[in-house]
Amino acid sequence: MGLFSLTRLAAAVCAALPMALAMAVDVPKIDLPQVNRGTLDYGLKSTPLGGGWHLIAGANADFSQDNGCNIINTGFYVDRDQVVVLNTGTSKRYGQQQRDLIDKFSGHKPVATVLALNLHPDYFLGNQAYPKESLSATKVTQKGILAESKAYEDNLFRLCGDWMSGTETASPTRTVLVDQGLNLGSREVKLLELNGHTASDLVVFDAEHGLMWAGGLVFFNRIPTTPHANLKLWIESLRTLRGLNPRLVVPSHGPVSTGIQAIEQTLDYLTWLDNRLTEAAAAGAEMNDVMKAGAPSRFHHFAAYPAEFYRNVTHLYPAYERSALGGF
């Protein structure tokens, strides 16, 4: 009896474990892009995430001509008679191919809103493919895009070459009012304007389906990008997101994740980085010393390590140094 029940228990546990794992990891199988560099085809694929939402995944990598510089996750929502688009990718060509995909899927329903979640180039350089009046962002992001877009275009033309041909900034002019939420057509979802990754980081949260479009605030298995970052504000924002208890989180870069796993991982990295830079500045370390020391091994498997970590240090360390030296 004893032995029998033990075996049964073991069998029960073995049967239950994969089920428990499957419950915890109910990420849909994500279709990744099939890039053709010769024909400049991004090979975009959409994956349904439930509740009317669809993901168009990018590569979890650094910008390169081989991946078409498509490293961003964009998305769309199809309602009864309209479509909402989140982020439009790095180029006019991406925007066009994204729109073709969405049009085919929706049967050419009108695009009511195109929302850039922050000011970074891969969030809005595909805007040319959409009606001008649909292009939306927060006031702060609009201002940022006006100030930075020329430099973005130059930099991406240099990095991505032919993929960029014909790309010009179409600045969003419709202002998002966060209090009013995001109107999807037949329903509304929550909008949060947080900061820390940039001065204005929009998050779309569909509470009904537990789905969070976390924009630039969350990275998963990828070193976060920091050209406009303030780590302390960013860490605060992630705590806010953690409090919302999402079921599924779509980061702008990296794979979709369940629960708060990706939020916790981003928090872990940024908290480590903030402490590391503070200690280094207090010890009088030079920027090259900080880069050479690297990050702990738990971050080494992240995509874009160490290059993006070096960029983090370049972007962020000067402010830590200034405060350690007492300022002018």
Next chain:
Amino acid sequence: MLQYRNQFSFLLMLALVFSLPGVSWAASLELSREQLTGGDPLDSMQWPDLKTQFFEKNAKVQFDSRVKVTVPLFAEDAMNVPVSFDASALGKVTKLVVLVDRNPIRKVLEFIPLRSRPSLSFRFKLEQASPIRVAALTPDGIWHVGNAFIEASGGGCTVPGATRADGSWPKTLNRVAGKVFDANTLRNDARLRVQVSHPMDTGLVAGVPAFYVEQLTLSDANNEVLAHLYPFEPVSENPLFSFDFEEKPNGPIRLTGKDNNGNKIDAKVGL
């Protein structure tokens, strides 16, 4: 006609090559490479020219790996490329010069380490990917040159700095922030880090003349001079320098100097 001449010279070259003994084909190529780069370990054809421009005609100049030059894997921010060098392995060094092959202004700074180590960290503006050289003069009159290569997208020298672009530089011009740090687990030396508020304009941005800190002197509480530094246009906006000392100097340390418009710098950095 041009076509014909090309073919002719090609045939002539072929004839020459085949008339030479077998070994010398490779050797003659190598010799020409050697001539083109002056034996530069980084294979830069600018090196012979750089040498003529910045060293006396009969100067003894040799490459020496004891002059360690540390740069990042790539220059993420071409306006602020961090460089650290250390020539301590040479023993006494009387003067150091930092040169960048492919910058429109090639001389970055001169450094005379009287009581500091012959090591320094700073940031500079890089116009394009380039070798960087640190030449250290020893008392026997020999220049020892250390090298590193910096990958960059470039544009650093011809873009205005942040405080020039937003016009905020006059508010804090020539103010100094700084601190002395004890030796620690990462570093056997005490370190002084000083930052001077200055736009460091290269003169290569349209309508903005060259405006840069050109001389700095560090002295200790007993008025003993610790080091002289002569920065040039390529040094980054709000320049930040790290000096290393075997023994922590007697503070407070005084930093004096001037920019090329004659504005004075005079500040004490506490301990």
